[in-house]
Amino acid sequence: xxxxxxxxxxxxxxxxxxxxxxxxxxxxxxxxxxxxxxxxxxxxxxxxxxxxxxxxxxxxxxxxxxxxxxxxxxxxxxxxxxxxxxxxxxxxxxxxxxxxxxxxxxxxxxxxxxxxxxxxxxxxxxxxxxxxxxxxxxxxxxxxxxxxxxxxxxxxxxxxxxxxxxxxxxxxxxxxxxxxxxxxxxxxxxxxxxxxxxxxxxxxxxxxxxxxxxxxxxxxxxxxxxxxxxxxxxxxxxxxxxxxxxxxxxxxxxxxxxxxxxxxxxxxxxxxxxxxxxxxxxxxx
Numbered sequence: 001x002x003x004x005x006x007x008x009x010x011x012x013x014x015x016x017x018x019x020x021x022x023x024x025x026x027x028x029x030x031x032x033x034x035x036x037x038x039x040x041x042x043x044x045x046x047x048x049x050x051x052x053x054x055x056x057x058x059x060x061x062x063x064x065x066x067x068x069x070x071x072x073x074x075x076x077x078x079x080x081x082x083x084x085x086x087x088x089x090x091x092x093x094x095x096x097x098x099x100x101x102x103x104x105x106x107x108x109x110x111x112x113x114x115x116x117x118x119x120x121x122x123x124x125x126x127x128x129x130x131x132x133x134x135x136x137x138x139x140x141x142x143x144x145x146x147x148x149x150x151x152x153x154x155x156x157x158x159x160x161x162x163x164x165x166x167x168x169x170x171x172x173x174x175x176x177x178x179x180x181x182x183x184x185x186x187x188x189x190x191x192x193x194x195x196x197x198x199x200x201x202x203x204x205x206x207x208x209x210x211x212x213x214x215x216x217x218x219x220x221x222x223x224x225x226x227x228x229x230x231x232x233x234x235x236x237x238x239x240x241x242x243x244x245x246x247x248x249x250x251x252x253x254x255x256x257x258x259x260x261x262x263x264x265x266x267x268x269x270x271x272x273x274x275x276x277x278x279x280x281x282x283x284x285x
Contacts, residue, residue, distance in 0.1 A: 030141075034107060036117045069099070087099065087220045088183060090223055093265050115141040127160060128163060145177075234273060
């Protein structure tokens with residue numbers, strides 16, 4: 001075999017090895033934006049150029065919890081003490097929308113913006129790694145987990161408990177945790193009753209899991225809206241987006257819309273708005 005053939009063979013081997021080499025892991029840059037999604041597999045903060053949020057002024061029917069969360073978020077952004085928050089209750093009533101709206105409102109008022117980081121429920125075990133990354137930055141960060149809940153055989157909650165309140169290091173002073181859940185204790189009622197009935201010590205059967213909610217200093221409850229609140233939500237959307245439809249026309253339509261959905265909520269109101277905006281040729285950008 002000639003030298004040229006040997007070199008060609010070595011080059012093919014080198015090319016094959018290069019293709020087999022895993023790509024270089026992306027490096028998180030917390031200063032590259034104000035919103036991120038935590039990619040647990042690669043331990044990377046993926047920047048979100050534009051957050052999908054609604055204006056704080058549009059939110060209706062949740063005035064009290066809106067003001068409480070906004071004030072808590074503003075204090076944290078200013079470097080003052082603030083609480084982790086659990087937003088729980090009725091579906092579609094604006095729990096996650098309020099978190100994103102509060103973040104956007106506070107950032108519009110301050111020179112140093114807050115960072116909002118979304119973590120998926122299945123990635124909770126990687127929270128300690130995320131915390132290690134965040135404690136080295138001077139920026140103040142809110143970690144947000146939407147629709148947080150646990151099954152009976154799920155030990156994921158232990159990672160969250162340690163991060164929120166326990167462990168030697170505890171939660172970094174520049175990090176706050178917001179979560180939404182349909183249940184206050186993040187467990188189904190039938191799970192609670194089942195574990196109580198089958199445990200040797202029923203009073204302590206679910207204490208460890210239920211105590212997770214105690215790590216949240218703020219419990220903000222969201223309840224189903226009345227018909228008047230539902231219609232007012234729609235009025236605010238119509239005004240905000242300048243949708244050309246009269247009160248006499250939209251009210252019976254919106255009421256009929258709830259009958260087809262079987263419920264009233266902020267989400268149902270938004271779905272109606274999307275329908276009427278499409279029919280009237282109005283963009284919602």
